[in-house]
Amino acid sequence: LITFFGMFQWGILAYVHLIVKHSAFVAARAEAVIHPQMPDSGPVTDVKKGVMELFKHVSLVKASNVSVVSTGAGQYDQTMNKVTVTVDYECGVPLGNKIACKGKKYKFIESATFPNQGSSYQRVWGL
Numbered sequence: 001l002i003t004f005f006g007m008f009q010w011g012i013l014a015y016v017h018l019i020v021k022h023s024a025f026v027a028a029r030a031e032a033v034i035h036p037q038m039p040d041s042g043p044v045t046d047v048k049k050g051v052m053e054l055f056k057h058v059s060l061v062k063a064s065n066v067s068v069v070s071t072g073a074g075q076y077d078q079t080m081n082k083v084t085v086t087v088d089y090e091c092g093v094p095l096g097n098k099i100a101c102k103g104k105k106y107k108f109i110e111s112a113t114f115p116n117q118g119s120s121y122q123r124v125w126g127l
Contacts, residue, residue: 006099009091013100016058017108020087023051024112027083031070032114051085060092080113 030047048068055061067086087108091097 002095002099005093005096007096009093009096009100012058012093013089013091013106016061016087016089016106019054019058020085020108020110023054024083024085024110025114026054027051027068027070027085028081028112028114031081031083032116047083055087061087061089065089079116081116082111082113084109084111 027047027050030050047070048063048066051066051068052063055066065088067084069084069086071082089106089108091101091106093100097103
C-alpha cells in the first residue's frame with residue numbers, strides 16, 4: 001500500500017513538472033501577445049491568470065505558491081520575452097509523501113522565451 005501511494009505521489013510530481021514546463025511557454029507567449037506596454041494590451045495579471053488556469057487540476061498548487069517573473073522586452077524592442085515560472089509544491093498524498101518527497105517541498109523552476117509580437121509592426125502602423 002505504501003509503495004502504491006509512493007508511485008502515485010511520483011506520478012503527481014511528474015505531472016506538476018510537465019505543467020510547470022508548459023506554463024512557462026504559455027506565460028512567455030502571453031507576455032509577448034498581452035504585453036503591458038503595447039497600446040492594445042490587457043492587464044499584467046492576465047499572464048498569471050493564464051498560468052494558474054493550467055494548475056486548476058492540481059489542488060495543492062495555490063496562487064501564492066506560483067511566481068511568474070518576466071524580463072519582458074520594451075514596446076519596440078526586437079528581442080525575446082523571457083518568463084520564468086517557479087512553483088513551490090508540497091507533497092500531499094498520505095504515506096506516499098514519505099517515500100517520494102521525504103517530507104520536503106519541491107521547487108520547480110522553468111523558463112521559456114518567445115519573440116516580442118508586434119514590435120516591428122508598431123512603427124510601421126504608427127501606433
